[in-house]
Amino acid sequence: MHKMHADNERIIFKLLKLLSDNRQHSYMQLGSELSCTTITLLKYIQRLTELGVTISEVKGLGIIWSHPFSLLNKESLFSYLREFQHEFSVYTFDILESTSKYLALNKSSYLEENRIPVIACELQTKGRGTSNRQWYSNLGGSLTFSLMWRFTRRIEHIQTLSLVLGICLVRVLRKITQTEIYLKWPNDIIFAKKKFAGILTECRSVDNNILVSIIGIGINFKLPPNPAIMSDYGVTDLFEITGQYLDRNQILAYLLVELREILIAYEQFGFIYFRKEWENYHYFQGQPVTLKSVDALTTSGVVSGISVDGSLVLKTDSGNKAFGMGEISIKTND
Template sequence: MLISENLHMLLSVLADGRFHSGTALAQLLNVSRSAVWKQLQSLAELGLEFNAVSGKGYKLEQPLQLLDQSQIEANLTPAARALLHQIEIHSVISSTNTYLLDLAKKTQVSGWVCLAEYQTAGKGRRGRTWVSPFGHNIYLSILWCYQDGPAAIAGLSLAVGVAVVRALQQMGVDDVGLKWPNDIYWKERKLAGILIEVSGESSGPCHAVIGLGMNLYLPPQQAEVIDQAWVDLQQILGEQVMLQRNLWVAALLNQLLPVIADFENQSLPEYLQEWRSFDCMLGKQVTIFIGQQRFDGVVKGIDDQGLLLLADATGQLRAFASGEVSFRTV
């Protein structure tokens, strides 16, 4: 769906989480009160819940901080700012990753950042949909051009995971873990996910789009479709998180941009020890699915190439380059 200018203005007013009368909203938008009601009805399509109380007016269930480029850039470090080419903020987009993959066909630029308030087709790993209610979470993708081909950036998702954990710790989140190959967990519940998509020549220049989805607040109704244990930052840090969204984006970019920019030069070994210190699967019973095949065992960490090491019931060690990993209740 498209967001009209009136609907965007309405959201900007209601973002404070306070009651606003129908009369005041109608005057602001220069429309009738029935037109205001019609606009409010469309909020449900964006995953937004609102309250209507006679004599008080309308308010959002949760206050929002809409994305603001100037606020984000004001909180960037000089190092991150130097690596940033451009920030694009979309009210509605199919997927921030898809947008930058299309852009990569037209440009060799690195440091292009795409953010969205709402994704109609947010992408998770293996074709899953990423739940993307309007204005609640962070949907962020970064485009970067690498000169030496996909092989030179093997393991990039592990380095990106380290960067995300650094940002979380800097913002006061403890007990963060990394689940191979690219999920960020908090006390065995998923907080964020990374999706890296690469296009270009096998032995020449290639583009990587590094996508990150992070839960700030997931409304219960929206979270019903999620089939795994999850958590959001509001549960961890409290309601103030929703009013710090631009600060969180800046904190992530401050860590992500230098890691992404330097990876081709530093490569995976620079991040392995730090990644291992956050490994939340080490010693856990897990199941790995590769296509129709299933492998059960105990995680023994990752090797120097970033492959997952799994010991089966006989103690035999096997390395996995990819696969869907599920914790197993014992």
């Protein structure tokens, strides 16, 4: 990132934090805090508006951010982590291209830590989803984070890792929202058939004994009115699902604790341990669907389950057929 641009972004986030107290601030006071002129301050305010932050002018008094979202805050996060806070090394950033990319580029230094490294940021500008699609995130309306996990034993069918992580998200988000959240094979998180969270994993061998996985997770909390999101089906967010502005620090903490527990069990028992639970969470279990492969061929059948290697099994007119992850898209026959 260009230095001048990086400095501007740093000041913009400093302004955001000053306004997060839900109080009126005068232009003079803010200019003094940020060491800038009123004209420059107005440019910073305009940038926040472009990022989706609603700043209101109070005539003759200054400005106020009347509906602040909860900023990522380590003190708050650790209060929710409780006795598990010492299991993680959490690093928060205002803006990154990608939390997973940052973790991968700095992998060697994080590998030296005894704790689980976690990278989270307020705004991710070039996040990726499955099939190298862009993962949309917006300021305050998304939770984007990545963690590094070291497997110290051989994992059979490591491609099932992302399915197990999907179980983790469903467990936590069902508990938080008290709603029927489901999985869509292989690892999309959906509500009313609309996607609002996703997972991306990258696994690399460090040596003969250690396999390192970088796990990236993105969750929509509150999307802007007309998000430019490419999707085969609808998108939603936690605000639309619950009608509430949920605390990102709380959900991040609960996810980290659940991720740790589920990864320990996965390393010990493998995907077979979670298979039945995954099928129970799969929205399309027992449903007639049409699968479309990368070469545009389609297959229709009823979803009968998932195999031990993570393949989706369809019951078709010509018998059961298994489809590997990354090969197909899934649509209902309605």
